[in-house]
Amino acid sequence: MHTIKDISQGVVNGDFLLLAKSISWIENREVGADEFLESLQPNLVPIIGVTGPPGAGKSTLISCLIEHWVKEGKRVAILSVDPSSPFHKGAILGDRIRMKDWYMNPNVFIRSLATRGHLGGLMNGMIELTTLLQSVGFDIILIETVGVGQSEVEIAGLADTTVVVLVPEAGDEVQMMKSGLMEIAQIFVVNKSDRPDAEAFTNHLLHMMRECMGDAHIIPVVKTIATQQAGIIELVAAIAAQQSNGLSTIRKKQLLISKLYQIIAAHQMRSLNGPMIEAELATAMQKKHFNIFKFANKFFNV
Amino acid sequence: MHTIKDISQGVVNGDFLLLAKSISWIENREVGADEFLESLQPNLVPIIGVTGPPGAGKSTLISCLIEHWVKEGKRVAILSVDPSSPFHKGAILGDRIRMKDWYMNPNVFIRSLATRGHLGGLMNGMIELTTLLQSVGFDIILIETVGVGQSEVEIAGLADTTVVVLVPEAGDEVQMMKSGLMEIAQIFVVNKSDRPDAEAFTNHLLHMMRECMGDAHIIPVVKTIATQQAGIIELVAAIAAQQSNGLSTIRKKQLLISKLYQIIAAHQMRSLNGPMIEAELATAMQKKHFNIFKFANKFFNV
Numbered sequence: 001m002h003t004i005k006d007i008s009q010g011v012v013n014g015d016f017l018l019l020a021k022s023i024s025w026i027e028n029r030e031v032g033a034d035e036f037l038e039s040l041q042p043n044l045v046p047i048i049g050v051t052g053p054p055g056a057g058k059s060t061l062i063s064c065l066i067e068h069w070v071k072e073g074k075r076v077a078i079l080s081v082d083p084s085s086p087f088h089k090g091a092i093l094g095d096r097i098r099m100k101d102w103y104m105n106p107n108v109f110i111r112s113l114a115t116r117g118h119l120g121g122l123m124n125g126m127i128e129l130t131t132l133l134q135s136v137g138f139d140i141i142l143i144e145t146v147g148v149g150q151s152e153v154e155i156a157g158l159a160d161t162t163v164v165v166l167v168p169e170a171g172d173e174v175q176m177m178k179s180g181l182m183e184i185a186q187i188f189v190v191n192k193s194d195r196p197d198a199e200a201f202t203n204h205l206l207h208m209m210r211e212c213m214g215d216a217h218i219i220p221v222v223k224t225i226a227t228q229q230a231g232i233i234e235l236v237a238a239i240a241a242q243q244s245n246g247l248s249t250i251r252k253k254q255l256l257i258s259k260l261y262q263i264i265a266a267h268q269m270r271s272l273n274g275p276m277i278e279a280e281l282a283t284a285m286q287k288k289h290f291n292i293f294k295f296a297n298k299f300f301n302v
Numbered sequence: 303m304h305t306i307k308d309i310s311q312g313v314v315n316g317d318f319l320l321l322a323k324s325i326s327w328i329e330n331r332e333v334g335a336d337e338f339l340e341s342l343q344p345n346l347v348p349i350i351g352v353t354g355p356p357g358a359g360k361s362t363l364i365s366c367l368i369e370h371w372v373k374e375g376k377r378v379a380i381l382s383v384d385p386s387s388p389f390h391k392g393a394i395l396g397d398r399i400r401m402k403d404w405y406m407n408p409n410v411f412i413r414s415l416a417t418r419g420h421l422g423g424l425m426n427g428m429i430e431l432t433t434l435l436q437s438v439g440f441d442i443i444l445i446e447t448v449g450v451g452q453s454e455v456e457i458a459g460l461a462d463t464t465v466v467v468l469v470p471e472a473g474d475e476v477q478m479m480k481s482g483l484m485e486i487a488q489i490f491v492v493n494k495s496d497r498p499d500a501e502a503f504t505n506h507l508l509h510m511m512r513e514c515m516g517d518a519h520i521i522p523v524v525k526t527i528a529t530q531q532a533g534i535i536e537l538v539a540a541i542a543a544q545q546s547n548g549l550s551t552i553r554k555k556q557l558l559i560s561k562l563y564q565i566i567a568a569h570q571m572r573s574l575n576g577p578m579i580e581a582e583l584a585t586a587m588q589k590k591h592f593n594i595f596k597f598a599n600k601f602f603n604v
Contacts, residue, residue, distance in 0.1 A: 037595035044590075127594060256587060256594055257580055263598035264574070265567030272566070278559055285558060288346075292429060292558055293339035296565035 001025060001032055004040065004135060011075065011137040014106020019136060023111065026128050034267070042134035046243055049159030051145045051184075054084040056165040057191040060226035061235075062087065062144060063102065068236055070107050074139035077109045078102075079129065081155075082146035088112040109138070126158060127259050156184035157255035161242045163235070165189045168201040182209065185219050186242045189235060193223035272299055303327060303334055306342065306437060313377065313439040316408020321438060325413065328430050336569075344436035350541060351461030353447045353486075356386040358467040359493040360446060362528035363537075364389065365404065367444065370538055372409050376441035379411045380404075381431065383457075384448035390414040411440070428460060429561050458486035459557035463544045465537070467491045470503040484511065487521050488544045491537060495525035574601060 002018045010018040026033045048065075052058050062078065069076050080087035086099045087110055102108045111129075126143075133141050145155050156162045164185035190202050202221055209218055220238050224231030277299065284295055304320045312320040328335045350367075354360050364380065371378050382389035388401045389412055404410045413431070428445075435443050447457050458464045466487040492504050504523055511520055522540050526533030579601065586597050 034595070038593065038599055040593050040595070041591040042593055131593060131595065253580075253584060253587065256583055259594055260579070260583060260598050260601075261567075261571055263595060264601050265563075265570060267598070267602050268567060268570045269563055277562070278555075281558055281562060282555060285555065289343040291340065291342050291344055291433060292561055293336070293342070293433065293565060296562050296569070297340055299562075299566050300569050 001030075001036060008136045011109070016109050019109065019132075020111075022132065023129060026132065027125055037128060037131065040131050040135040042131050045134040045138055045141055046161070046239075047130055047141045047143060047159045048239060049143050049145065049155045049162040049184075050165060051155070051162065052165030052189075053167075054082075054146055056167045057226045058082065058144060058146075058165045059086045059099075061165060061189065061191055061224060061232075062142060063099075064224075064226050064229050064232045065142065065236065066102055066105075066108055067229075068232055069140055070105065075107045075109075075137060077111070077133045077138045077141045078144065079111050079113055079126075079141065080144045081113045082144050084146060085144055087144055109133075126155070127255075130158060157251040160252075161186050161239050163187045163189055163239065165191050166201075166205070167192045168195045168198040182219075187235070187238050188219055188221045189231075190221060190223045191226055193231070194225050194228075198223065303338055310438045313411070318411050321411065321434075322413075324434065325431060328434065329427055339430060339433065342433055342437040344433045347436040347440055347443055348463070348541075349432055349443045349445060349461045351445045351447065351457045351464040351486075352467060353457070353464065354467030354491075355469075356384075356448055358469045359528045360384070360448075360467050361388045361401075363467060363491065363493055363526060363534075364444060364446060365401075366526075366528050366531050366534045367538065368404055368407075368410055369531075370534055371442055372407065377409045377411075377439060379413070379435045379440045379443045380446065381413050381415055381428075381443065382446045383415045384446050386448060387446055389446055411435075428457070429557075432460060459553040462554075463488045463541050465489045465491055465541065467493050468503075468507070469494045470497045470500040484521075489537070489540050490521055490523045491533075492523060492525045493528055495533070496527050496530075500525065 002022060007018045007022055010016060022036075026037065050058055050062055066076050066078070078087055082088055087102075099110075103110060113126075113129075130141055130143075143155055143159060162184050164187070166188060168190065188205060190198060190205070192198070193202075202223065205221060206218070220242070222231055222235045222238050224235060226232075281295065284290055304324060309320045309324055312318060324338075328339065352360055352364055368378050368380070380389055384390055389404075401412075405412055415428075415431075432443055432445075445457055445461060464486050466489070468490060470492065490507060492500060492507070494500070495504075504525065507523060508520070522544070524533055524537045524540050526537060528534075583597065586592055
């Protein structure tokens with residue numbers, strides 16, 4: 001395994017090979033990965049979540065944000081868990097060609113994550129990944145997800161700021177509000193805001209927020225036209241203003257508690273002899289009155 | 303807590319009060335619940351999963367199955383996790399009135415489960431519940447779910463036989479096939495099979511199965527008209543024929559392994575002082591270079 005010093009040196013040089021290898025090595029839970037994770041000294045690198053429906057222009061918007069931050073001399077890591085995104089491996093060729101500049105940029109690290117749909121969910125491995133990225137010299141971590149679901153709610157726990165991108169014609173915005181986007185958003189972006197119905201849409205959004213959350217908790221709404229780079233400075237400012245607010249701390253604590261228990265449980269599991277237990281189970285489950293709870297008791301405090 | 307003997311005596315007498323109390327008691331994880339679960343001696347009571355889209359006629363079909371089994375002198379437990387089902391508490395009044403006979407029948411126990419959407423998923427508590435039901439004198443356990451998702455796939459692991467109910471006009475059947483119903487179905491029911499397009503639909507289904515799975519693994523397709531009780535005997539026969547086939551054993555083993563680890567991990571968690579750990583975490587996470595993996599290490603083998 002490579003040292004953090006080597007990996008960080010690579011990141012400084014814009015060579016992400018060692019970093020990519022380390023990520024795979026952690027994902028595969030190779031021997032020593034736990035000790036490596038424990039040795040990390042993560043910095044308070046802000047994690048920005050960007051979510052919204054496909055077609056809202058998230059990728060173009062993220063490109064603008066990358067450009068802004070890179071011009072400021074920052075190193076940016078992008079984690080994409082949106083299969084429809086050009087940042088994701090599954091993107092169509094045209095989008096990927098447009099993205100080529102970012103893939104080649106020495107200050108931009110892009111990683112697609114295909115964990116969606118797997119047992120254990122999206123978050124499985126996400127805290128490992130962000131902890132590593134926070135330890136090797138990045139200044140900003142951006143996580144792109146699609147839609148809304150349990151995964152996005154969990155990402156919102158991980159992120160210091162969650163940006164929800166909508167477009168004026170989003171017919172299902174009411175549905176999305178109901179299904180939890182209102183709850184996770186710290187910033188709303190109304191992208192493609194040069195469309196004729198942008199004003200009405202924004203007013204409707206503000207009205208809904210007042211209905212749902214009351215006047216005390218109005219979420220900032222930033223209008224952008226990502227294709228023209230309009231509104232990006234305002235969005236960057238809104239993100240900076242929302243960093244580390246109380247809400248995200250509470251969510252982060254909840255997330256860390258659940259991760260903590262997961263780490264402890266996983267450690268306990270590894271102290272067990274899996275193949276032996278599974279062989280025993282295969283035999284035991286054939287028996288009359290097999291009881292999984294009684295069977296499990298044998299392995300308590302082994 | 304009541305004894306298994308008392309609960310079973312209640313079930314024999316058609317009095318499910320003690321059973322219902324015990325279920326709540328286990329669900330709330332009250333003191334002694336683990337020991338109670340460990341003391342159970344479950345019998346090999348078949349678990350039948352019934353799933354399919356809303357409007358496919360699952361409830362009417364299940365009513366027919368209940369009637370068939372009750373006439374055979376069997377005691378039947380129905381677990382409904384389909385919020386649109388009249389077996390579920392959320393059902394509309396008309397359906398519930400039609401269902402009244404089953405709710406009052408001393409040989410039929412019905413329980414609605416509202417776990418969908420909760421963290422930990424549908425399966426959280428399901429093995430506890432079925433293990434208890436298998437220990438107190440039921441002859442058949444039927445689990446009703448809706449649609450297809452991770453939950454249904456897990457239910458398919460728990461069930462000895464999974465019946466997928468479709469209707470001829472189901473326009474999204476191709477989508478459903480793709481999204482995993484084909485994988486979990488051990489029996490397909492084409493309900494409302496008196497509709498004009500039933501034959502074409504069935505042929506299409508068989509064609510898709512051959513495409514997806516090859517000739518070697520054709521899933522039985524049973525045509526029913528549940529409202530006329532047509533095809534029920536054929537369905538009962540198909541269920542009996544599919545019991546404990548190799549596939550369901552493999553799935554059950556996978557499910558039991560994951561449950562086993564969950565039980566062991568939960569036991570480990572309970573040996574930890576939660577409030578103390580969470581208070582420590584709240585302080586530690588404010589510190590520079592906070593590392594959840596290093597923090598967790600403190601609690602290994604406590």
